[in-house]
Amino acid sequence: MKYISTRGQAPELSFEDAMLTGLARDGGLYVPEDVPTLTKAEIADMAGLSYEEIAYRVMRPFVGDSFGDDEFRGLIQKAYAGFAHDARAPLKQLAPNHFLLELFHGPTLAFKDFAMQLIGQMFQAALTKRGQRIVIVGATSGDTGSAAIEAFKGLDNVDVFIMFPEGRVSEVQRRQMTTPSENNVHALAVKGDFDDCQARLKDMFNDHAFRDEVGLAGVNSINWGRVLAQVVYYFSSAVSLGAPHREVSFTVPTGNFGDIFAGYIAKKMGLPIKELVIATNQNDILHRTMETGAYTKEGVSPSISPSMDIQVSSNFERALFDAYGRDGDAIRSVMNDLSESGSFSISQGAMEALREQFTSGRVSEEETSETIKDMLTRTGEVLCPHSAIGARIGDANLSEVPMITLATAHPAKFPAAVKDACGVDVGLPAHMADLFERSERVTPVANDLTALTSLIRERLKK
Ligand SMILES: *Cc1c(COP(=O)(O)O)cnc(C)c1O
DSSP states (O other): OOEEETTSOSOOBOHHHHHHHOBOTTSOBEEESSOOOOOHHHHHTTTTOOHHHHHHHHHHHHHTTSSOHHHHHHHHHHHHTTOSSTTSSOEEEEETTEEEEEOOOSTTSBTHHHHHHHHHHHHHHHHHHHTOOEEEEEEOSSHHHHHHHHHHTTOTTEEEEEEEETTOSOHHHHHHHHOOOOTTEEEEEESSOHHHHHHHHHHHHHOHHHHHHHTEEEOSTTOHHHHHHHHHHHHHHHHHTTTTTSOEEEEEEOSSSHHHHHHHHHHHTTOOEEEEEEEEOSOOHHHHHHHHSEEEOOOOOOOSOGGGOOSSOTTHHHHHHHHTTTOHHHHHHHHHHHHHHSEEEOOHHHHHHHHHHEEEEEOOHHHHHHHHHHHHHHHSOOOOHHHHHHHHHHHHTOOSSOEEEEEOBOGGGSHHHHHHHHOOOOOOOGGGTTTTTSOOOOEEEOSOHHHHHHHHHHHHHO
């Protein structure tokens, strides 16, 4: 299995190299050259299996010879052993034909653990074999950072630096990043917003001298390994509702387009998905793009669903690549327009291809709070703001096909917003009950490439 860049000018890589590299050297994103498919019988056989076994069957064809069969099974077992629910990704019913896929039973209470815990295991195995050290740098709107730190803290062959926008993450999110005491963990509070953090991360990767000097690796949602791990729960949930004999639809609270792109891959692999619905908050670049065909950056307005406060949706480039018939030149040209003018327009053909795969909706701040309250009344479930955005758009798209809405975080991660909306105080689960008593370690840093690279070089000398 070979991986190619969406911009057509980086070398083809194996699964292992694509995973360890993150962003391609031409600025593009790695995608599989061909998406493997599963037969109807293979999908039907997944009924009743453990999450781990479904994970193995879904991901195995993408991994090639990077890991042996037993080795890969072992990595999957270890990745999900720390989850607080036997089903890993349990389904709950919200209404007739509307289901909630709970993806928040991992160690940091957000769906990011599904990918990050597995990536941690895969990185460790690959690096040990190679006798190599790397530096992971990540940008986070809140949940990626804590999930990465949780997955990589204390590992011998990795240092992990996480940039988060100072003052723009919830207190629980911040403390999850600043309280681990392992000295390979470095939390950096950047003076800027999430898009600034993401832009500086791209700058670092494009600084090839720095990249090679420190052995830079990325685990942001553009990492193919992460997208792949997320494909699994589309299968596990759809199969438990009757796939492949019955179609299902999904609504996905979306920021960087990673999670919903995993759904698109599941569909390409043969899972019968009718609709993939993009749910955005007031930072609605994806919804506007679907409506108008123009991808136009605006400023980020901070919301009560901070993990979706994004205006440059990195993984969208992967969907565009397919929509443009896998034409790397076309992608280079639109991405160039984006960096020069903050905007690009999508060709009519590509827009038709996108609209065939995705629909979209947007939820305001007021509607988000309203939905948290309404869902508590109608179902007894307390949803986090991101999941509430999904549930509202899911409700609006109900049909004869079961709708599965992804619940992307535990409400305890966003206690203030949840309390304001419905009056409920959600406590932290037992394993992190003392989070507010632990001491914090964080380095403030300017929104500037040189400031960041010198800081990282300094830290690595110690
Ligand atoms: C990261 C995140 C999202 C957005 O996921 P993408 O893959 O970036 O679209 C939504 N909700 C929560 C809670 C998140 O942490």
